[in-house]
Amino acid sequence: MATSKLDEIDRHILSELQSDGRMTNVALAEKVGISAPPCLRRVRALEDAGYIKGYHADVDARELGFEVQVFAMVGLNSQAESDLAAFEQRCRDWSLVRECHMLNGEIDFILKCVAPDLSSFQSFLTGQLLTARNVASVKTSLVIRVAKDDPGVPFDVLEARLAKTA
Amino acid sequence: MATSKLDEIDRHILSELQSDGRMTNVALAEKVGISAPPCLRRVRALEDAGYIKGYHADVDARELGFEVQVFAMVGLNSQAESDLAAFEQRCRDWSLVRECHMLNGEIDFILKCVAPDLSSFQSFLTGQLLTARNVASVKTSLVIRVAKDDPGVPFDVLEARLAKTA
DNA sequence: GGTGAAACTTGGGACAG
DNA sequence: CTGTCCCAAGTTTCACC
Numbered sequence: 001m002a003t004s005k006l007d008e009i010d011r012h013i014l015s016e017l018q019s020d021g022r023m024t025n026v027a028l029a030e031k032v033g034i035s036a037p038p039c040l041r042r043v044r045a046l047e048d049a050g051y052i053k054g055y056h057a058d059v060d061a062r063e064l065g066f067e068v069q070v071f072a073m074v075g076l077n078s079q080a081e082s083d084l085a086a087f088e089q090r091c092r093d094w095s096l097v098r099e100c101h102m103l104n105g106e107i108d109f110i111l112k113c114v115a116p117d118l119s120s121f122q123s124f125l126t127g128q129l130l131t132a133r134n135v136a137s138v139k140t141s142l143v144i145r146v147a148k149d150d151p152g153v154p155f156d157v158l159e160a161r162l163a164k165t166a
Numbered sequence: 167m168a169t170s171k172l173d174e175i176d177r178h179i180l181s182e183l184q185s186d187g188r189m190t191n192v193a194l195a196e197k198v199g200i201s202a203p204p205c206l207r208r209v210r211a212l213e214d215a216g217y218i219k220g221y222h223a224d225v226d227a228r229e230l231g232f233e234v235q236v237f238a239m240v241g242l243n244s245q246a247e248s249d250l251a252a253f254e255q256r257c258r259d260w261s262l263v264r265e266c267h268m269l270n271g272e273i274d275f276i277l278k279c280v281a282p283d284l285s286s287f288q289s290f291l292t293g294q295l296l297t298a299r300n301v302a303s304v305k306t307s308l309v310i311r312v313a314k315d316d317p318g319v320p321f322d323v324l325e326a327r328l329a330k331t332a
Numbered sequence: 333g334g335t336g337a338a339a340c341t342t343g344g345g346a347c348a349g
Numbered sequence: 350c351t352g353t354c355c356c357a358a359g360t361t362t363c364a365c366c
Binding site: 022060061071095098099114116141144145150161 | 172183185186188215217218221222224225226229230237261264265266273280286308311314318324
Binding site for chain 2: 354
């Protein structure tokens with residue numbers, strides 16, 4: 001497993017940076033119980049190895065005027081790899097689409113979209129998504145409210161798992 | 167609109183911090199074209215006003231050993247507010263569940279879940295989610311691959327919108 | 333993994349437009 | 350009220366053990 005390369009301190013670093021990405025290196029070093037220079041070396045190594053893909057401020061979409069969040073379930077006519085890739089590329093080009101996941105089962109893709117209001121989402125839906133080549137069906141569901149929206153992964157699950165195999 | 171309190175520099179700051187949350191204040195100040203002290207004051211004000219909810223390292227779930235991502239569509243028996251709230255609280259307590267969104271339409275909730283492997287997800291599904299009080303139906307879809315997973319909001323949409331009304 | 337030291341960043345105070 | 354200049358305290362990031 002890929003985690004076997006990481007020791008407990010590395011996992012602790014990832015966990016802390018996931019919950020507070022702007023923590024200073026000295027505060028992080030203190031939390032994980034080592035001094036600052038080796039802590040920074042570990043962080044750089046985790047970044048270089050791809051365990052940390054980036055750092056992002058978590059901005060409040062609603063406060064910023066994005067009142068509408070929508071999940072769109074998309075079915076395609078052709079599931080040939082080149083057609084799947086073409087649809088994925090189109091999703092990357094649409095900035096309203098924040099996430100695009102290919103799924104198993106009857107739905108081919110689920111898209112998480114964000115828009116300033118319903119009418120601008122509707123114009124995206126009818127003008128872009130529904131008319132895109134190869135799109136067979138789109139079912140949309142408006143988000144009424146968000147009960148939980150945690151970034152990243154549950155480190156407690158990882159630790160529980162490692163404790164079992166140890 | 168809530169964005170009217172923000173000027174172009176504030177939006178630029180949010181946009182930069184969304185794409186790189188660990189940028190130093192001097193680098194940020196240079197990017198948005200003001201000097202460091204007022205830039206820092208703006209960042210603090212944006213944090214205090216709730217536009218910035220936090221900062222997070224974006225860790226690679228698969229590299230860390232979370233091989234399985236699943237979307238679960240959940241239907242409840244009762245949609246009374248107290249029953250909805252009870253289910254949402256249960257989702258917050260399950261660390262495998264990273265996101266829980268209440269939707270309109272036939273599905274009541276969509277959950278984004280992450281797990282180390284299929285069997286640990288299955289044991290969560292059968293042991294926790296399906297047996298939870300008030301849960302009527304659960305349809306799950308495995309994520310085959312992720313074509314796009316951008317955090318936050320599309321600032322280009324916001325700018326286009328503001329340009330129109332200006 | 334730790335230590336010390338140099339360069340840089342942060343974040344405050346005083347002040348101008 | 351927002352920006353600029355400056356400075357002390359704290360932080361990052363070397364080279365070396």
